[in-house]
């Protein structure tokens with residue numbers, strides 16, 4: 001008999017309750033599940049802790065308390081599911097599966113999404129988009145897809161690997177949109193971002209059904225208003241719906 005459900009094992013960094021701080025769903029209450037480990041090395045990364053595998057998964061006890069309890073890694077998807085349900089409060093919109101990079105643990109990411117779907121909880125899936133093949137294993141179980149697009153100047157990977165990375169990211173964005181997920185394509189903008197990189201990228205997103213978000217870096221490298229205007233103008237030559245949305249969770253002081 002084919003099992004209906006497989007419990008998978010993986011490495012998590014955190015499970016907590018917060019408000020989505022990025023993109024067009026900003027302000028939506030979510031339970032966040034942050035996987036540990038990432039294959040890229042973006043210059044602006046603010047998830048340093050979760051880029052490597054961690055010993056413990058920190059779980060928030062009461063929403064907003066910031067009080068985190070530790071659980072030894074690896075953990076199972078069914079355990080994570082119970083913790084998600086424990087943090088699910090009235091008004092919660094969805095479960096954000098984020099990282100690190102969830103697709104570094106594809107079976108685990110798929111199991112997490114499957115558990116949520118089985119409970120009827122909508123899934124918001126964040127990925128750096130490095131593998132379209134892996135993304136295809138989760139795409140049918142998610143409702144929202146937030147896919148990063150890395151520019152060469154982000155130094156996410158060695159220069160020789162960037163073309164393959166961007167092809168995969170665009171593949172993920174198109175696959176999510178085709179599968180009927182609400183799709184968000186996100187590019188982080190720094191003061192050092194060359195306009196030419198936006199000029200080269202944006203024609204490739206023409207006609208793709210996704211919300212296109214420029215996210216100003218919030219720490220070191222934060223772009224000036226003038227830079228943001230110029231980048232927005234360049235992107236808008238190719239799409240009519242370009243949004244500039246900063247990271248609101250950092251302003252609110254929530255996790």
Ligand SMILES: Nc1nc2[nH]cc(C(=O)O)c2c(=O)[nH]1
Pocket residue numbers: 018019020021022047098099126249254255
């Ligand atoms: N509140 C909140 N919103 C977020 N949106 C994306 C996040 C991330 O770390 O990827 C994040 C996060 O860490 N916290």
Ligand code: SF4
Pocket residue numbers: 038039040041042044045046047048051099100101128156
């Ligand atoms: S893909 Fe995300 S988690 Fe990975 S290095 Fe880049 S910003 Fe950090």
Ligand SMILES: [Mg+2]
Pocket residue numbers: 098099126
């Ligand atoms: Mg992220």
